[in-house]
Amino acid sequence: MRLAIHGQEVEVPAVIGMAPYEAERTLAAVGLQMDVERQYYSPRIPEGRIMMQLPLPETKVRRGWQVRVAQSMGPQRVSIPDVTGQSERAAEINIQRRGLELSSIAEIQIFGIPPDQVLAQNPPANASQVEAPRTSLLISSSPQAGEYVMPNFAGQPLGAVTKELQDAGFKLGSVSVAPPANPSSNTPGQTPVSTIPVPAPQAGGGSIIVSQSPPAGQKVEAGAVVNFEIR
Numbered sequence: 001m002r003l004a005i006h007g008q009e010v011e012v013p014a015v016i017g018m019a020p021y022e023a024e025r026t027l028a029a030v031g032l033q034m035d036v037e038r039q040y041y042s043p044r045i046p047e048g049r050i051m052m053q054l055p056l057p058e059t060k061v062r063r064g065w066q067v068r069v070a071q072s073m074g075p076q077r078v079s080i081p082d083v084t085g086q087s088e089r090a091a092e093i094n095i096q097r098r099g100l101e102l103s104s105i106a107e108i109q110i111f112g113i114p115p116d117q118v119l120a121q122n123p124p125a126n127a128s129q130v131e132a133p134r135t136s137l138l139i140s141s142s143p144q145a146g147e148y149v150m151p152n153f154a155g156q157p158l159g160a161v162t163k164e165l166q167d168a169g170f171k172l173g174s175v176s177v178a179p180p181a182n183p184s185s186n187t188p189g190q191t192p193v194s195t196i197p198v199p200a201p202q203a204g205g206g207s208i209i210v211s212q213s214p215p216a217g218q219k220v221e222a223g224a225v226v227n228f229e230i231r
Helices: 002-007 020-028 088-097 158-167
Strands: 009-011 033-040 050-054 060-062 066-072 101-108 118-122 134-140 147-149 171-177 209-213 219-221 225-230
Touching: 020 033, 020 066, 033 050, 088 101, 088 118, 088 134, 158 171, 158 225
Parallel strands: 033 066, 101 134, 171 225
Antiparallel strands: 009 060, 050 066, 118 134, 147 219, 209 225
16 A cells, blocks of 8 residues: 555656746656746746746655646836726726736725725836736725614604604604504404494604514614604
């Protein structure tokens, strides 16, 4: 078993400084694969040559292992454009026009700054000795509506709750009167007792809330409409 396991292991050859086709052929000769994962500027390694590899040379790996390499782009020859103040789309176009890549985008909300505006970039404009042809951006974002958990208003006066909602930035929707409770059913064998209809109460500030929509405990955004049923 030990001989079988070790028989499947090979030593990773050194491919740094080789052209990609040479490196791929060298690795394939010992049963390994190659993946060009990154490209970097390098003042020392000629353009197009392999400048880094993982696993490192002389590392023991199993046959079929993939060796990740980085390719040199030679010395930095392109200037980094200044895209601060531009929109995300305009900045992306200007970056790609120079042969650069958009690496990552982060967003931040700042009071008084309009959304979709580049606030900062890395590397900065006209930077020298840049390692990779990738640029990261910090973009201003739109203000997000706050989220709240709807409290339980059942049993509270409509007038007080209405003021509380408006102060919190919510809107009062429909207010309907709850149907009267079902009168107790007659005992079997008894003569039905006639009842005089009672007019439904009118919605007012002193009315008591019976139910609500959205229900208590549900997440809602600021400005949501809240409906009540009262008695």
